[in-house]
Amino acid sequence: MNAIVQLELSDSEFSDIKELVFSTTGITLSDAKRELVKRRFAPRVRELGLPSFKDYVRLVQTDKGDEVNHFCNAITTNLTSFFRENHHFDLLKSEILPAIYQRNLDSERRIRIWSAGCSTGQEAYCLAIILRSAIPGLENWDARILATDLDEKCLSTARQGIYREDAFEKTPSKIVSENFSKVDQLVKGQATPSLQAKLEIRKLITFNKLNLMHSPWPMKGKFDVIFCRNVFIYFNKATQAELVSRYARMQDPGSFLCLGHSEVIQDPEKVGYKLIGKTAYQRV
Numbered sequence: 060m061n062a063i064v065q066l067e068l069s070d071s072e073f074s075d076i077k078e079l080v081f082s083t084t085g086i087t088l089s090d091a092k093r094e095l096v097k098r099r100f101a102p103r104v105r106e107l108g109l110p111s112f113k114d115y116v117r118l119v120q121t122d123k124g125d126e127v128n129h130f131c132n133a134i135t136t137n138l139t140s141f142f143r144e145n146h147h148f149d150l151l152k153s154e155i156l157p158a159i160y161q162r163n164l165d166s167e168r169r170i171r172i173w174s175a176g177c178s179t180g181q182e183a184y185c186l187a188i189i190l191r192s193a194i195p196g197l198e199n200w201d202a203r204i205l206a207t208d209l210d211e212k213c214l215s216t217a218r219q220g221i222y223r224e225d226a227f228e229k230t231p232s233k234i235v236s237e238n239f240s241k242v243d244q245l246v247k248g249q250a251t252p253s254l255q256a257k258l259e260i261r262k263l264i265t266f267n268k269l270n271l272m273h274s275p276w277p278m279k280g281k282f283d284v285i286f287c288r289n290v291f292i293y294f295n296k297a298t299q300a301e302l303v304s305r306y307a308r309m310q311d312p313g314s315f316l317c318l319g320h321s322e323v324i325q326d327p328e329k330v331g332y333k334l335i336g337k338t339a340y341q342r343v
């Protein structure tokens with residue numbers, strides 16, 4: 060049996076990896092993330108049979124194939140859950156969607172929502188569930204949810220919309236039974252009781268790969284609601300500010316932007332937003 064080679068991460072390798080992570084994902088790693096970097100990248104370095112992190116960095120820098128994707132996927136944190144930070148979904152149901160409904164009822168009846176940094180899709184499915192419950196006669200509306208992430212593996216889970224039953228522990232059973240169907244999913248070769256989002260929910264969402272750092276974004280139309288939650292925390296202040304300006308350009312006055320619980324826009328008025336709730340903003 061081959062012994063596992065201990066990989067050392069030198070100061071210069073750590074610094075090169077930090078730079079590469081920043082230039083490919085916008086994520087800023089502090090010096091405290093050294094062990095995390097080692098833990099996340101060492102399996103891939105070994106899998107590729109490379110002798111050091113330095114060789115791995117060189118490979119990613121010169122990669123013409125899929126290695127940059129592996130690199131990005133290895134460093135992102137994909138933690139998410141159904142109805143995480145539920146106050147935003149309450150606000151969506153009680154204020155945001157009723158306002159959009161009234162505004163668009165006698166015009167184009169169009170609604171566009173974007174879950175930016177959607178991870179494995181739970182946030183987008185919650186948006187679809189709330190959208191269906193808050194807009195009467197939704198089938199007569201041109202309503203779409205775009206959900207994007209840079210992690211292709213997460214997106215493939217998201218597209219299937221299948222989650223283990225224990226992912227719904229904190230979700231009211233009525234919401235689960237109305238919007239999900241029981242399926243068996245193979246997890247490590249074992250049939251595992253799971254639930255799949257019903258077709259009418261899945262049909263509302265398009266999952267696409269998008270690196271928020273890339274420019275320009277391919278979307279043309281404006282968004283009535285943007286959820287970009289628990290993504291900003293990985294970015295530095297300048298990157299956060301740049302993203303907020305880009306979001307502002309994708310939204311007309313009266314539209315809404317929700318960030319994660321520890322993410323705030325400094326001086327929202329300066330960039331065209333006003334605070335309307337806990338980390339919830341309206342475009343002015």
Ligand SMILES: C[S@@+](CC[C@H](N)C(=O)[O-])C[C@H]1O[C@@H](n2cnc3c(N)ncnc32)[C@H](O)[C@@H]1O
Nearest residue numbers: 084135138139176178208209210270271288289
């Ligand atoms: C912690 S998850 C947040 C998921 C969900 N929004 C929530 O609040 O539960 C952060 C997600 O942001 C994605 N992400 C990080 N940097 C990104 C970038 N530059 N472009 C697109 N997505 C990115 C990660 O892949 C990850 O899935």
